Amino acid sequence: MGTQVRDAAIVGIHEFPSRDVKGRLSPLHIKAQSAARALDDAGLKWSDVDAIYDAGEGGGMLAGLTIAEYFGIRPNVIDTTAVGGSSYEFHAAHAKRDIAAGKAKVALLTYGSRAHSAAQRIGVGGRAAGRHPADNLDVFAGSTLVSNYALVAHRHMHQYGTTSAQLAEIPVATRYHAMRNPEAVQAMKDLEFLDIRETTVEDVLKSRMIADPLHLLECCMISDGGGAVVIASADVARNCRKKPVWILGSGEATKYPENGGDITISAAAQSGPSAFGEAGIQPSEIDIAMIYDSFSITVLTILEDLGFCPKGEGGRWVEGGILRFDHKGGPALNTDGGGLSSNHPGMRGIFLLIEAARQLRGESHSQVPGAQLAVAHGNGGMLGSRHAAGTIILGRD
Amino acid sequence: MADIKPVATRPLPDLTEEDTRSFWAATNTQRFVYQQCGSCGMVVFYPRQHCTGCTTGRLEERTSVGKGTIYTYSVVRQSYHPFFRTQVPYVVAWIDLDEGPRFLSNVIGVTSPDLSLIGKRVEITWEGHEGVSIPLFKLI
Numbered sequence A: 001m002g003t004q005v006r007d008a009a010i011v012g013i014h015e016f017p018s019r020d021v022k023g024r025l026s027p028l029h030i031k032a033q034s035a036a037r038a039l040d041d042a043g044l045k046w047s048d049v050d051a052i053y054d055a056g057e058g059g060g061m062l063a064g065l066t067i068a069e070y071f072g073i074r075p076n077v078i079d080t081t082a083v084g085g086s087s088y089e090f091h092a093a094h095a096k097r098d099i100a101a102g103k104a105k106v107a108l109l110t111y112g113s114r115a116h117s118a119a120q121r122i123g124v125g126g127r128a129a130g131r132h133p134a135d136n137l138d139v140f141a142g143s144t145l146v147s148n149y150a151l152v153a154h155r156h157m158h159q160y161g162t163t164s165a166q167l168a169e170i171p172v173a174t175r176y177h178a179m180r181n182p183e184a185v186q187a188m189k190d191l192e193f194l195d196i197r198e199t200t201v202e203d204v205l206k207s208r209m210i211a212d213p214l215h216l217l218e219c220c221m222i223s224d225g226g227g228a229v230v231i232a233s234a235d236v237a238r239n240c241r242k243k244p245v246w247i248l249g250s251g252e253a254t255k256y257p258e259n260g261g262d263i264t265i266s267a268a269a270q271s272g273p274s275a276f277g278e279a280g281i282q283p284s285e286i287d288i289a290m291i292y293d294s295f296s297i298t299v300l301t302i303l304e305d306l307g308f309c310p311k312g313e314g315g316r317w318v319e320g321g322i323l324r325f326d327h328k329g330g331p332a333l334n335t336d337g338g339g340l341s342s343n344h345p346g347m348r349g350i351f352l353l354i355e356a357a358r359q360l361r362g363e364s365h366s367q368v369p370g371a372q373l374a375v376a377h378g379n380g381g382m383l384g385s386r387h388a389a390g391t392i393i394l395g396r397d
Numbered sequence B: 001m002a003d004i005k006p007v008a009t010r011p012l013p014d015l016t017e018e019d020t021r022s023f024w025a026a027t028n029t030q031r032f033v034y035q036q037c038g039s040c041g042m043v044v045f046y047p048r049q050h051c052t053g054c055t056t057g058r059l060e061e062r063t064s065v066g067k068g069t070i071y072t073y074s075v076v077r078q079s080y081h082p083f084f085r086t087q088v089p090y091v092v093a094w095i096d097l098d099e100g101p102r103f104l105s106n107v108i109g110v111t112s113p114d115l116s117l118i119g120k121r122v123e124i125t126w127e128g129h130e131g132v133s134i135p136l137f138k139l140i
């Protein structure tokens, strides 16, 4: 761990509790409420915030300006990186960089969405013809978000012999964790999940096919929600209410279709080595893997690309429930219940940081005893065509 | 969704979009065109104004013979889109054309999509519309 620099830490977190605001709260309301609770969690005030990170999902004319005015703060650093669900891992990476450079001491990341209330058919709705050349070439084909990810799953099966039963291990593990998280159970009730309970591989395989080879229980929920994360410099972090959760390394990458390219390899293959290298640790040392679980295949691909197992061996590697928090042999996966069974308002990346921080503080509902190291990996955009990825390595104080 | 009225036609491309309009114009004569750099030989697809392989090369238009191989596919069984909801189940696939371009399209006329289609040979079958033809694929 010789290269590790402990100069920035997560000091405040909040996950907005409701997954169904019934259209009564705006994304800005959710962002502000979450920010206030996360600042309370850290023992900080609005006026302490000198850096703002915002993906612009709250609306308004200019992302950074809108949110600074709404919160009533005057930041010196304004970062509006918007790369979908991975935005928050990029924001955390940039916050550490800005703090290390001496440009800021207290960074605020927020997210708010009412994807559920607004009845967005994210998974199986149509996509609008865009003015972007790539969209304009494929809009006629009617590929849904689910089928986009299914394209990766089929190729993974073809190339490596991965089975649907192996992919099903991922939603089974996240549901196992969700059933221990009261907010996740309430979320599934509010979103009218049927037969809310721990699931088996057979349950997943018996759920209806949405886009071959992905079944209903391999697809994330569409909820309302949001959250906030406060990241502070070492001197501030030492005086906060809770123990700091240090940002040890980060990596960023993009991936897009290339002639002859390998669709089974995601941007994590580029962002992962950068993050692990900076942190000076190996994937085998990781206790908690918070991996963006939009679909089963997203997690399987990313676990391989981050180096938890060799490329193509993910299917066999996840067999036997090794991703459960109470099972040895692998990292605990998405111990909050994940996007599959707890919270997915469209851009889930902030919850990966929040639950990783809970684990490293000892506050999770599926707590891994003595958890020391976590990875949070966000994937934004679409796995089967073009996406961005951010990897953050976190360590306990 | 009962409140969504079905429509008769698939969504069609914007024929004025600057990078792709020459691609779509060529479909009216049932040609699938792509670009190749005259200097470095890079096959560029989707169409652009610049070579992604070098900074000085000029892109030249080439015409594909219209044959390729299914790289991967999915069978869409649920869609809320007003056209595609009337089409389920249908096959979406990345096709590797023999000249190099990788293209997302539909494979039509597949009677048994449960069998793996990866690696199967396909060729273009044109679906005509006002001002544009859509390159769909069928098994050879």
Ligand SMILES: [Zn+2]
Pocket (backbone or CB within 6 Å): B037, B038, B039, B040, B041, B042, B051, B052, B053, B054, B055, B056, B057, B058
């Ligand atoms: Zn060139």
